[in-house]
Amino acid sequence: MIYTCTFNPSVDYVVHVDELRIGELNRALKTMTFPGGKGINVSRVLKRLGVDSVALGFVGGFTGEFIEAELRKEGIVSDFVRVSGQTRINVKLKAGRETEINGQGPSIADEDIIQLLAKIRTMAVGDVLVLAGSVPSSLPPDVYGQIAAEASRQGGKVAVDTSGPALRALLANRPFLVKPNHHELAELFGVSTPTREDIVTYGRRLVEMGIEHVIVSMAGDGAFYFSEEATLFAEAPQGTVKNSVGAGDSMVAGFLAAHADGKAVEEAFVCSVAAGSATAFSEDLCTKDEVETIARRVRIMRL
Numbered sequence: 001m002i003y004t005c006t007f008n009p010s011v012d013y014v015v016h017v018d019e020l021r022i023g024e025l026n027r028a029l030k031t032m033t034f035p036g037g038k039g040i041n042v043s044r045v046l047k048r049l050g051v052d053s054v055a056l057g058f059v060g061g062f063t064g065e066f067i068e069a070e071l072r073k074e075g076i077v078s079d080f081v082r083v084s085g086q087t088r089i090n091v092k093l094k095a096g097r098e099t100e101i102n103g104q105g106p107s108i109a110d111e112d113i114i115q116l117l118a119k120i121r122t123m124a125v126g127d128v129l130v131l132a133g134s135v136p137s138s139l140p141p142d143v144y145g146q147i148a149a150e151a152s153r154q155g156g157k158v159a160v161d162t163s164g165p166a167l168r169a170l171l172a173n174r175p176f177l178v179k180p181n182h183h184e185l186a187e188l189f190g191v192s193t194p195t196r197e198d199i200v201t202y203g204r205r206l207v208e209m210g211i212e213h214v215i216v217s218m219a220g221d222g223a224f225y226f227s228e229e230a231t232l233f234a235e236a237p238q239g240t241v242k243n244s245v246g247a248g249d250s251m252v253a254g255f256l257a258a259h260a261d262g263k264a265v266e267e268a269f270v271c272s273v274a275a276g277s278a279t280a281f282s283e284d285l286c287t288k289d290e291v292e293t294i295a296r297r298v299r300i301m302r303l
């Protein structure tokens with residue numbers, strides 16, 4: 001089974017305006033509301049690709065209830081810990097360019113973490129735990145490390161999509177998959193504007209640190225895959241970007257879905273890139289048909 005864990009879920013409120021006028025009244029052309037947060041997006045894309053998962057994490061308030069209800073509608077099993085605060089609302093402004101305002105999220109108490117750990121203890125050997133998204137500011141950044149260590153004790157494998165201190169703290173646990181974007185990778189190694197050579201150097205360094213699969217996404221500039229056996233590069237498929245929120249999460253789901261299906265890494269990487277771009281070209285997350293259509297256009301280069 002694949003478990004996704006979102007410490008800081010969100011209701012993603014997408015607002016389209018023709019032009020953003022700061023300091024004035026703006027009227028939206030269109031608004032949309034989605035259950036969000038990185039692990040939740042991974043669960044939603046996995047479902048669309050025909051793979052079941054259980055969504056774990058912390059939810060609270062009416063926004064938390066919205067997320068649970070939306071996942072139920074999509075046939076996704078969730079087993080969240082209910083916290084006393086309210087799940088955040090993240091504003092995604094589309095005014096030609098994309099601007100995001102992500103909320104802080106509720107406080108998580110020690111008892112909430114204990115409840116989550118109890119759920120992790122039910123994982124079986126070979127299960128995958130996806131730890132994705134930011135850690136609420138009330139928690140120490142190494143909290144993901146504790147959760148990852150518990151998953152490993154159960155014989156589970158850990159996939160990671162987070163950034164900053166939380167990502168740094170998790171590397172010691174040798175996750176089976178990490179998917180930073182190029183900015184997150186550069187930050188990890190203290191570089192401000194990474195060249196492609198830097199990305200290859202640091203991607204390979206993560207492999208040397210014991211990480212089995214490393215995917216580095218670069219939005220419209222393509223993506224790299226690194227493992228002990230291979231360094232691969234894929235150009236980003238061409239298309240019109242409608243909403244790139246969740247593109248990175250879709251990459252994680254695309255890779256895991258193909259991997260769960262026993263596909264070779266090249267094919268899993270193609271599925272990952274296709275899922276990322278299919279999401280970027282959609283209002284919501286990608287569908288299976290869109291991923292399959294775009295996958296036919298993805299060309300992999302072995303370096």
Ligand SMILES: Nc1ncnc2c1ncn2[C@@H]1O[C@H](COP(=O)(O)OP(=O)(O)O)[C@@H](O)[C@H]1O
Nearest residue numbers: 181217218219220223236247248273276277280
């Ligand atoms: N402008 C774009 N054109 C085509 N594909 C895109 C575009 N933006 C994102 N993608 C796809 O989504 C993937 C993840 O995007 P990225 O923005 O790097 O991730 P994150 O959301 O984690 O920052 C890319 O590797 C690519 O496949």
Ligand SMILES: O=P(O)(O)OC[C@H]1O[C@](O)(COP(=O)(O)O)[C@@H](O)[C@@H]1O
Nearest residue numbers: 036037038090133134246247248249
């Ligand atoms: O936990 P964070 O880093 O604040 O990110 C949360 C946001 O990221 C998303 O999961 C989208 O992530 P990506 O665009 O990186 O795939 C949104 O649904 C959510 O609003």
